């Protein structure tokens with residue numbers, strides 16, 4: 426049987442409704458979607474990798490063909506290990522395009538067999554990023570319609586734990 430497995434890689438610090446929207450869209454067009462969290466990100470993360478795994482696992486539980494993994498090193502190597510034919514990435518605005526284009530072309534150079542699929546999240550999430558969520562939340566802003574409820578709870582606990 427011909428099945429298509431795709432990897433949706435990222436930092437997910439934290440998962441947003443934009444990510445979730447994309448996961449749901451991706452899961453409709455591939456047989457299996459693996460959300461893959463980069464372990465050795467250069468960015469100093471707010472949430473640990475296990476915390477991010479937990480949040481994504483919980484938020485995607487209703488989707489039967491989605492699983493969560495972590496990876497280190499090159500994405501193309503992880504895709505090969507997983508037997509995945511495609512990488513899924515979201516494009517929100519033209520400003521995302523250049524970075525995404527460079528990554529897609531570099532990944533194609535490293536593995537010509539691997540395809541990158543771009544999808545657009547719902548317009549209502551087109552301005553949402555993990556970076557903005559963190560900074561708005563830390564300044565007391567309401568992000569409750571932009572991230573899953575369990576992420577709001579984790580953000581509250583994280584910020585309370587710091588003070």
Ligand code: PNS
Nearest residue numbers: 434435436437463498499500501528531
């Ligand atoms: O959500 P992000 O932070 O934009 O995700 C970036 C990610 C994790 C997709 C990217 O940094 C990545 O694939 N890193 C793994 C290292 C790699 O394969 N680099 C070469 C491709 S440019």
